[in-house]
Amino acid sequence: MAYYLTDGIYPKWSTFIQSIPLPQGLKAELFAEKQESARKDVERAFGVLQSRFAIVKNPALLWDKEKIGKIMRTCVILHNMIVENERNTYTLSDTSEFESGESSRSSQVEISQPTDSPSNFVNRHGIQAQIRDQQKHDRLKADLVENIWQKYGNLDE
Structure with a gap:
């Protein structure tokens, strides 16, 4: 679950x-520290897109996920093209902190089309119950704390 x-x-x-x-x-x-840092990075990136593209700033409640995904991807690509075009005017001496290596992340989003069948309603109701499950929230958070610790903690030892 995302x-x-x-x-x-x-x-x-x-x-x-x-x-x-x-x-x-x-x-x-x-x-x-890691959670707040990642959240702030996402908020800043989204803020840059909102300031540059009005379509990102406005509500998108009436659009489907696929259309919103395409719009966001297009805005990110356009933003990167603009930055690349303006790069020669920047005076940064060391850009290594902004460059990333290979990533295992994927930008693919699974999109499922809802149907109006009764079984879909039951499935959706079950998913909503899982989402609102506070015990599941606590387990996920504990797992994430442990995962972050395994990945970044104990570097002294």
Whole structure:
């Protein structure tokens, strides 16, 4: 199940992962630092797109996921083209911190078309129950804390 990095105003659903407001211990502190950093990066990137493209700023509630995905991908591509075109005017001496290596992430989004069958309604109701399951939220958050610790913690040892 996919999840979103959020701040404390969102409900404790399995799809929303908030930071830890007062982290106790090294694992919790590291998780809070990494979660807040990633969330801020996404917010900044989205803010850049909103300031550059009015279509991103306006509500898109009436569009389907596929159309929104295509619009966002197009805006990102156009933004990158603009940045590439203006790159010669920048005076950055070291750009290595902005360059990334190979990534295992995929930008593909699975899109499923809803049907009006009764079984789809039952499935959707079950999925909503899973999303709102606070125990699942707590397990996911604990797993993420542990995963971050395994990946970035204990570098001294």
